Amino acid sequence: MTKRLLALLFALLPLAASAAGDVKLQASNVNIGDRASLQRGAALYMNYCAGCHSLEFQRFSRMAEDLGLTEEQVMTWLNFTERKFGETMTIAMDKGDGEAWFGKAPPDLSLVARAKLGGPDWVYTFLKSFYVDETRPAGWNNTVLANASMPNVLWELQGIQRAVYGQNKDGSSHVERFELTTAGRMTPQQFDQAARDISAFLAYVAEPAALKRQSLGVWVLLFLSLFTFLAWLLKTEYWRDVH
Numbered sequence: 550m551t552k553r554l555l556a557l558l559f560a561l562l563p564l565a566a567s568a569a570g571d572v573k574l575q576a577s578n579v580n581i582g583d584r585a586s587l588q589r590g591a592a593l594y595m596n597y598c599a600g601c602h603s604l605e606f607q608r609f610s611r612m613a614e615d616l617g618l619t620e621e622q623v624m625t626w627l628n629f630t631e632r633k634f635g636e637t638m639t640i641a642m643d644k645g646d647g648e649a650w651f652g653k654a655p656p657d658l659s660l661v662a663r664a665k666l667g668g669p670d671w672v673y674t675f676l677k678s679f680y681v682d683e684t685r686p687a688g689w690n691n692t693v694l695a696n697a698s699m700p701n702v703l704w705e706l707q708g709i710q711r712a713v714y715g716q717n718k719d720g721s722s723h724v725e726r727f728e729l730t731t732a733g734r735m736t737p738q739q740f741d742q743a744a745r746d747i748s749a750f751l752a753y754v755a756e757p758a759a760l761k762r763q764s765l766g767v768w769v770l771l772f773l774s775l776f777t778f779l780a781w782l783l784k785t786e787y788w789r790d791v792h
């Protein structure tokens with residue numbers, strides 16, 4: 550727990566310097582209480598993200614417990630590494646290799662849904678904001694993270710977006726909107742849901758205790774209402790004889 554908090558603190562430090570910029574984030578409407586969404590998000594994450602990004606604070610076993618999955622389901626469908634069920638989701642990629650291959654090592658994503666301004670909305674908008682840019686080494690750019698060294702790993706699902714530029718007053722240009730020039734395997738609505746599911750999964754990973762806290766909250770409220778009722782009964786009992 551302390552390790553998680555410390556890491557969050559360090560993750561937050563550079564925030565001041567890299568505030569979300571002038572890009573408007575879209576509402577992800579993630580719901581970490583929606584177990585099916587978390588399960589889909591986990592599957593998408595393991596298939597499309599875990600090759601590059603570790604989740605150093607998350608154990609496979611804890612994910613199984615929280616998402617209502619069996620050990621067999623996790624080890625067959627969600628763990629493509631040599632890691633054991635009780636181990637954390639580290640990856641085989643070496644930081645140095647990552648830097649050499651992408652120009653920047655893919656960061657651990659354990660806390661990203663809390664560390665970024667906008668949280669899951671940042672992740673959601675980021676995943677939807679890749680566009681073709683031939684001037685970039687990987688051929689992709691992103692409006693949320695300008696000149697991101699991450700390629701658009703979801704392009705087969707989303708399709709290919711090109712940027713439509715608008716003119717600024719000073720003559721420079723900005724990305725006004727995107728145009729889907731090649732359709733993907735998913736419709737735009739399906740892709741929104743996929744991005745939402747991944748963002749929900751990362752929101753869960755950033756604070757697994759939130760699931761427990763929310764279900765506990767219901768009991769706390771029930772207890773408080775019951776207690777208020779009892780106190781009221783007691784009060785009427787005490788004051789019955791006082792006129």
Ligand code: HEC
Pocket residue numbers: 593594597598599600601602651653654655656658661672675676694696697698699700702703747
């Ligand atoms: C091929 C390797 C690769 C894959 C696969 C990949 N990423 Fe990345 N990702 C990167 C790199 C490299 C960066 C660093 C980008 C930068 O800062 O320029 C990055 C950055 C990010 C960031 C920003 C992190 C930060 O702290 O700024 C997020 C969020 C992210 N990736 C999410 C994802 C998700 C979700 C997936 C799966 C859908 C995914 N990535 C798949 C390579 C990858």
